[in-house]
Amino acid sequence: MAMQGDRQEALLDLAVRTLEDVISNKVSANTLPAALQSHPEFVDLHEKLAAIRGFISALASGDLSQSMRVKGFLSGGLRTFQANLRHLTWQTQMIAGGDFTQRVDFMGDFSAAFNSMTKKLAKATAELKESETRYRLLAENVLDVIWVIDLAGRFTYVSPSVDRLLDCTQEEIIGRTIEEVLSFASFRALCVKLRQFSADEEAVGQGHIFELEHFKKDGRVLWIEVSVSVLRDDDGKMAGIVSVARDISKRRKAERMLQMAYDLQRKSDFFNDLINGNISINNKDAVATAKKWGIDLTVPFFCCLIDLGDKELFEKDKINHLDLQQKKRYINNLLSKSREYVVWDIRDAIGVLVQAGCALDISDADMRTAAQIREKVSLYTSDLIVTMGVSDMHRGPDSLKKGYQEARSAIISAKCQGEKGGGIYYYRDIGLYQLLAAYDKKEHAAEYVQKMIGPLIKYDREKGASLLLTLDIILQSSSLKEAAQKIFLHHKTLVFRKQRIEKILGASIDQFETKLALAAAIKMHKLLGNPVNN
Known part of the structure; x- marks a missing residue:
């Protein structure tokens, strides 16, 4: 009996160790001890525990594909846990696809943490989507263009607004290099800066602004302002650049116009001061300054003055006067583009100085230059009368004032002779007006006019007559008959008017010397800015 009891105790001890091996050891024996194989109930129990062990091991390694054939409470719980894990896997996939409504409620604290994570992901994703939408709207609708360029100088991104700026689509820009779209000078300047970025760590993090010439789709050049910042990788190394570009063509044009206006004002002040005697003509600096402005006063030159109409007429209408000043500014800018004058x-x-050759006389070429200047002006001022006076040829800084006065005298001569259609008038062709112009706006000139024809001027003013005009026609005509035809009067009527004129002046106008003196007085009266046709 004692031996049988010892044998059963040993067999029980073997069974416990065998089951413990299944439960506790990482690797259990594949076969049962021979002493236990004769007990079917124990073999069945061992097989069930081994199956549960294999199932648990598969779950622990993440394998949810195993099936559980063993029935019972423990195996049922494991199957339920496997099903929940499978569902959790599906839920995770749904969350990865953007479905943040998934919730877990079968794993206690894990469920709470998982659900909290899902809510935070939903919130972060919504904020990110809102941010993306906002920046997409900004990128698509802002007038400025945003682009990204890699280290090879190739566009990897460009915002849709590139269509408005450069008349190109995103697809036509992405993949191209900056060398293809920038002028050579702009490309070279940008490359220099990019090399500095690579070498200077401090410069990498700073924003830099460039003004670059960018080619549009049709080949035209567009000035753009580009704000450049460097993109860096996770190691802090330069990975590319991001830029914001905007059209500055209007600003560049305004700056250029402002600079031209400033230069014109400085140049005008200089020449006007030189003409008015505010600068010494012996001053070497004056000669050097004139040369800087494009005219060498030590070699032959001639002066042109451009008159755009009767100043008094424009002053009567403020709008027209302002329009005239605007056209003057345009003409100044237009003519300033030429290096010929x-x-x-x-x-x-408007004054124009033209550098001539070595000759001291106006040549055919010089006359063609003057004609070209007037033609340029007339193309823009078709609604105005353009009168141009041209001086003789001069040399030396002391001759500038003389050239200016000659050109002005030519214009005054044209107006005094009733020329109303504009044209080019040369000082050399104005005859007696060369002499009379020397007395223009001088006190003794006014005194001479008053002495010779003053009574006639007074009579016309008081009576509303036009005897001064009649006298001017008579003096310009070879006979009274010709004069009568010019002013559409009967011969006898003109004879009567002639007698009245002689009585008012107290002198006969049949004498040659008297005719010459009266003609000079009338011309001088015109030079003083007084009409005779009222």
Whole structure:
């Protein structure tokens, strides 16, 4: 009996160790001890525990594909846990696809943590989507263009607004290099800066602004302002650049116009001061300054003055006067673009100095240059009368004032002779007006006019007559008959008017000397700015 009891105790001890091996050891024996194989109930129990062990091991390694054939409470719980894990896997996949409504409620604290994570992901994703939408709207609708360039100088991104700026689509820009779209000078300047970025760690994090020439789709050049910042990788190394570009063509044009206006004002002040005697003509600096502005006063030159109409007429209408000043500014800018002559602004005219050859006489080529200047002006001022006076040829800084006065005298001569259609008038062709112009706006000139024809001027003013005009026609005609035809009067009527004129003046106008003196007085009266046709 004692031996049988010892044998059963040993067999029980073997069974416990065998089951413990299944439960506790990482690797259990594949076969049962021979002493236990004769007990079917124990073999069945061992097989069930081994199956549960294999199932648990598969779950622990993440394998949810195993099936559980063993029935019972423990195996049922494991199957339920496997099903929940499978569902959790599906839920995770749904969350990865953007479905943040998934919730877990079967794993206690894990469920709470999982659900909290899901809510936070939903919130972060919504904020990210809102941010993406906001920045997409900004990128698509902002007038400025945003682009990204890699280290090879190739566009990897460009915002849709590139269509408005450069008339190109995103697809036509992405993949191209900056060398293809920038002018050579702009490309070279940008490359220099990019090399500095690579070498200077401090410069990498700073924003830099460039003004670059960018080619549009049709080949035209567009000035753009580009704000450049460097993109860095996780190691802090330069990975590319991101830029914001905007059209500055209008600003560049305004700056250029402002600079041109400033230069024109400085140039005009200089030449006007030189003409008015505010700068010494012996001053070497004056000669050097004139040369800087494009005219060498030590070699032959001639002066042109451009008159755009009767100043008094424009002053009557403020709008027209302002329009005239605007056209003057445009003409100044237009003519200033040429290197063949120098343009400056005068209060009531435009001055042009033309550098000639070595000859001291106006040549055919010089006359063609003057004609070209007037043609340029007339193309823009078709609604105005353009009168141009041209001086003789001069040399030396002391001759500038003389050239200016000659050109002005030519214009005054044209107006005094009733020329109303504009044209080019040369000082050399104005005859007696060369002499009379020397007395223009001088006190003794006014005194001479008053002495010779003053009573006639007074009579016309008081009586509303036009005897001064009649006298002017008589003096310009070879006979009274010709004069009568010019003013559409009967011969006898003109004879009567002639007698009245002689009585008012107290002198006969049949004498040659008297005719010459009266003609000179009338011309001088015109030079003083007084009409005779009222």
